[in-house]
Amino acid sequence: MGENQKARIATTSLAGCFGCHMSLLDIDERILQLAELVVFDKSPINDIKQFTGRCDVGLIEGGCCNEHNVEVLRDFRKHCDILISIGDCATMGGIPALRNTVPLQECLDEAYRDGPSVHNPSGMIPNDVELPLILDKVYPAHEVVKIDYHLPGCPPSADTLWEALVALLTAKPVELPYELVKYD
Amino acid sequence: MTPGITFTIDGKQVTAAPGQTIIEAADTAGIYIPRLCHKPGLEPFGSCRLCTVTVGGRPCSSCTQPAAEGIVVESDTDELNEHRRALLEMLFVEGNHFCMFCEKSGNCELQALAYKFGITAPSFTYQWQKHDVDASHPQILIDRNRCILCARCVRASQDLDGKSVFGFVGRGPNKRLAVNAEARLSDTNVDVTDEALDVCPVGALLRKHVGYKVPIGKRQFDHTPIGSDVEGEPAPDDCGCGGAENVCQCTQSE
Ligand code: SF4
Numbered sequence: 001m002g003e004n005q006k007a008r009i010a011t012t013s014l015a016g017c018f019g020c021h022m023s024l025l026d027i028d029e030r031i032l033q034l035a036e037l038v039v040f041d042k043s044p045i046n047d048i049k050q051f052t053g054r055c056d057v058g059l060i061e062g063g064c065c066n067e068h069n070v071e072v073l074r075d076f077r078k079h080c081d082i083l084i085s086i087g088d089c090a091t092m093g094g095i096p097a098l099r100n101t102v103p104l105q106e107c108l109d110e111a112y113r114d115g116p117s118v119h120n121p122s123g124m125i126p127n128d129v130e131l132p133l134i135l136d137k138v139y140p141a142h143e144v145v146k147i148d149y150h151l152p153g154c155p156p157s158a159d160t161l162w163e164a165l166v167a168l169l170t171a172k173p174v175e176l177p178y179e180l181v182k183y184d
Numbered sequence: 185m186t187p188g189i190t191f192t193i194d195g196k197q198v199t200a201a202p203g204q205t206i207i208e209a210a211d212t213a214g215i216y217i218p219r220l221c222h223k224p225g226l227e228p229f230g231s232c233r234l235c236t237v238t239v240g241g242r243p244c245s246s247c248t249q250p251a252a253e254g255i256v257v258e259s260d261t262d263e264l265n266e267h268r269r270a271l272l273e274m275l276f277v278e279g280n281h282f283c284m285f286c287e288k289s290g291n292c293e294l295q296a297l298a299y300k301f302g303i304t305a306p307s308f309t310y311q312w313q314k315h316d317v318d319a320s321h322p323q324i325l326i327d328r329n330r331c332i333l334c335a336r337c338v339r340a341s342q343d344l345d346g347k348s349v350f351g352f353v354g355r356g357p358n359k360r361l362a363v364n365a366e367a368r369l370s371d372t373n374v375d376v377t378d379e380a381l382d383v384c385p386v387g388a389l390l391r392k393h394v395g396y397k398v399p400i401g402k403r404q405f406d407h408t409p410i411g412s413d414v415e416g417e418p419a420p421d422d423c424g425c426g427g428a429e430n431v432c433q434c435t436q437s438e
């Protein structure tokens with residue numbers, strides 16, 4: 001297949017830990033088969049920072065904890081035909097969402113002022129124009145833009161990601177066996 | 185021998201002993217009706233509504249509804265399963281379920297039901313309500329973030345342990361699991377050997393110091409969907425007539 005007929009795929013890690021991307025790399029030698037099927041557009045895997053064109057599939061790791069995450073996620077929605085939430089952070093907020101039952105001010109105070117390991121005599125909370133503004137809560141991706149498929153897991157196993165991608169790229173329905181849809 | 189009550193579930197003929205509920209008869213017949221608050225050995229409670237079936241077209245909870253001669257029960261229909269999915273999704277957005285570090289993960293009935301119904305993400309908005317954890321007891325933990333208010337522990341403590349350690353306070357979204365003391369679990373007469381600690385379907389009521397004992401891959405629902413035990417094992421000496429051994433129509437007519 002020529003590069004032009006290959007499916008274009010983009011990936012990003014928003015409020016995630018990169019574990020889902022690691023899991024994608026965990027498909028081992030199947031990565032060669034993947035390279036036959038797709039070309040990577042914007043992705044931390046190839047370090048392409050901006051979309052170079054329209055993509056068939058976008059993989060979203062992580063939910064949205066700040067305005068930059070929201071911007072990137074909207075950009076993905078704009079450029080990708082199919083968006084897939086991968087991992088519990090994207091599908092339900094995950095570990096970052098542990099702060100969601102605590103008011104934001106309390107979180108910031110604990111992190112930058114009152115925490116037992118914090119030394120911050122001026123009591124300043126980071127607030128630079130370069131820093132994306134933090135959101136009141138961490139939002140799962142589908143509460144910000146429309147998401148077409150969800151692959152939960154922390155992370156989803158390499159097999160889960162592989163099976164889902166191959167089904168999509170070969171125009172088959174994404175019907176994963178029982179073992180491959182897990183929340184942990 | 186009292187003749188059995190015969191009726192159908194999803195077109196399959198089943199037989200119940202007098203006094204049995206629909207879900208009990210279904211279990212004996214190898215038909216799994218999804219449930220959360222129902223647990224054999226505890227009084228029926230009828231709160232989660234997951235076991236809702238239709239009897240002659242009218243919905244009712246199969247864990248509380250007695251079987252009756254000739255009724256036509258439907259359970260595995262698209263419409264009922266759609267409602268069940270919605271109920272499960274609501275439980276996920278109302279509680280705070282972080283399965284990735286929950287000690288119950290892999291053995292959790294709520295999670296297993298979500299797997300069974302193929303829920304990959306809830307379609308409702310997450311509520312992120314604040315719920316308390318009570319870690320006061322040295323051997324037992326309550327995490328109300330995961331409590332689904334099924335009252336299994338309430339019933340087990342009362343009826344099996346002869347205590348009354350657990351109960352509910354508040355209404356609607358403020359309803360919460362309470363303990364029979366001024367404030368904390370450690371002030372109650374709960375004991376780590378209480379049967380109440382064995383019945384929680386989720387990771388809300390846990391024994392401490394035993395978490396993550398079973399490795400991933402070996403846990404109850406890692407490979408086997410919930411309900412397989414009901415569907416897979418026919419009643420002993422089952423003749424295939426669809427009736428349970430003690431009420432089997434075939435042996436009776438012999
Ligand atoms: S109680 Fe069940 S659904 Fe809730 S976090 Fe634990 S494993 Fe997940």
Ligand code: SF4
Nearest residue numbers: 331332334335337384
């Ligand atoms: S603690 Fe467990 S058994 Fe008790 S009401 Fe909550 S979910 Fe049910």
Ligand code: FES
Nearest residue numbers: 230232233235247
């Ligand atoms: S199992 Fe019947 S209402 Fe809960």
